[in-house]
Amino acid sequence: MADTSFILPSDLKANYEAYREELRAAALRVLDSGWYIGGKELDVFEADFAAFAEAGHAVGVASGTDAIILALRACGVGPGDVVLTVSHTAVATVAAVELTGATAALVDIVPDTFGMDPQALRVACAALKDGHLGTLKAILPVHIYGHPVDIVAIRQIADEYGLALVEDCAQAHGARLNGQRVGTFGAFGTFSFYPTKNLGALGDGGAIVTNDAELASNVRLLKEYGWKERYVSHVAGMNSRLDPIQAALLGVKLKHLEAENAKRREIAARYDAALADTSLVLPTVAPGAEPVYHQYVVQHENREGLRLFLRERNIGSLIHYPVPVHQQPAYAGRIALPAGPLTITEAAAGRILSLPIHAQLTDEQFDRTVAAIRDWDASL
Numbered sequence: 001m002a003d004t005s006f007i008l009p010s011d012l013k014a015n016y017e018a019y020r021e022e023l024r025a026a027a028l029r030v031l032d033s034g035w036y037i038g039g040k041e042l043d044v045f046e047a048d049f050a051a052f053a054e055a056g057h058a059v060g061v062a063s064g065t066d067a068i069i070l071a072l073r074a075c076g077v078g079p080g081d082v083v084l085t086v087s088h089t090a091v092a093t094v095a096a097v098e099l100t101g102a103t104a105a106l107v108d109i110v111p112d113t114f115g116m117d118p119q120a121l122r123v124a125c126a127a128l129k130d131g132h133l134g135t136l137k138a139i140l141p142v143h144i145y146g147h148p149v150d151i152v153a154i155r156q157i158a159d160e161y162g163l164a165l166v167e168d169c170a171q172a173h174g175a176r177l178n179g180q181r182v183g184t185f186g187a188f189g190t191f192s193f194y195p196t197k198n199l200g201a202l203g204d205g206g207a208i209v210t211n212d213a214e215l216a217s218n219v220r221l222l223k224e225y226g227w228k229e230r231y232v233s234h235v236a237g238m239n240s241r242l243d244p245i246q247a248a249l250l251g252v253k254l255k256h257l258e259a260e261n262a263k264r265r266e267i268a269a270r271y272d273a274a275l276a277d278t279s280l281v282l283p284t285v286a287p288g289a290e291p292v293y294h295q296y297v298v299q300h301e302n303r304e305g306l307r308l309f310l311r312e313r314n315i316g317s318l319i320h321y322p323v324p325v326h327q328q329p330a331y332a333g334r335i336a337l338p339a340g341p342l343t344i345t346e347a348a349a350g351r352i353l354s355l356p357i358h359a360q361l362t363d364e365q366f367d368r369t370v371a372a373i374r375d376w377d378a379s380l
């Protein structure tokens with residue numbers, strides 16, 4: 001059987017059969033209900049996810065990419081508009097902006113927590129306000145690695161310029177800043193349920209949260225052909241639905257998410273302590289931030305050396321992401337960088353390494369990783 005450990009909530013791993021039965025029961029409920037699109041399972045999950053996200057409304061959609069497209073479109077973003085985002089992200093963030101027909105413009109990040117730099121954002125807004133690239137419409141920061149960006153400063157700039165604020169929370173289910181859940185600071189928060197995310201489906205899925213009832217109903221229209229009633233399109237929409245079978249499975253996993261996030265935080269604290277006296281630069285936590293450690297990302301000028309050393313010892317590590325979006329073949333040379341070169345982004349790409357972190361990481365795996373890093377560090 002394939003290794004399913006990455007989908008198992010840790011408190012249930014010891015009892016895999018019970019967990020499997022819960023998922024099986026959820027899947028059978030959908031089968032027996034006869035509702036394979038929409039219906040009660042989806043309604044229940046949307047209500048549960050809204051409660052978890054501490055938002056007024058949640059709308060299930062087909063993926064995290066679609067969540068961004070639909071949120072931007074519901075804010076009125078389309079061809080002729082400009083959306084400011086970052087290059088240090090999954091390519092999906094920038095792809096989603098372009099799929100609305102708008103132009104993406106990218107700004108640099110802060111070096112410690114890797115999120116959008118409010119100073120760079122301010123410079124970019126000033127450079128774009130004459131409209132030479134299009135109408136400046138929205139800001140799309142990314143809570144990368146599960147650490148909240150400086151959303152308060154970013155929101156202030158959005159307000160000054162009258163721009164919509166959409167938070168890409170694909171890696172940050174449950175993170176907080178100053179006690180408030182990410183995804184609730186602007187017009188929309190967008191989430192991905194890609195299987196490896198902190199809350200992952202058994203396939204693709206996503207959700208959009210908002211506190212604004214009108215924006216929520218705009219998204220509901222756009223995600224299903226603009227239908228209020230069947231077969232009558234009030235706006236030109238698309239098909240992007242969260243399948244009830246995924247909603248039912250996600251509902252089972254959602255119950256364990258807080259415990260999973262707590263486990264990730266505990267592992268991060270143990271890495272912090274165990275690696276404090278090495279030459280690695282460890283992740284920092286901004287004041288007021290409560291991250292959920294989708295990734296635990298260290299930095300070192302000899303990142304490649306560390307990566308290869310770990311690989312020789314059969315320890316997996318990953319780079320999120322090795323090539324910033326503005327340097328990828330599909331975007332290089334044509335994407336707007338209105339606040340100038342992305343110096344911090346480019347430097348980070350050469351230094352970052354994601355260490356193993358997930359709620360099922362065993363003590364033995366953790367100890368082996370730490371021992372290997374310490375051996376490598378001692379050999380420098």
Ligand SMILES: Cc1ncc(COP(=O)(O)O)c(C=O)c1O
Nearest residue numbers: 063064065090092093170192194
């Ligand atoms: C930051 C970020 N934004 C957007 C996405 C897109 O999500 P999905 O793969 O569900 O379309 C992802 C995940 O891949 C992501 O990590």
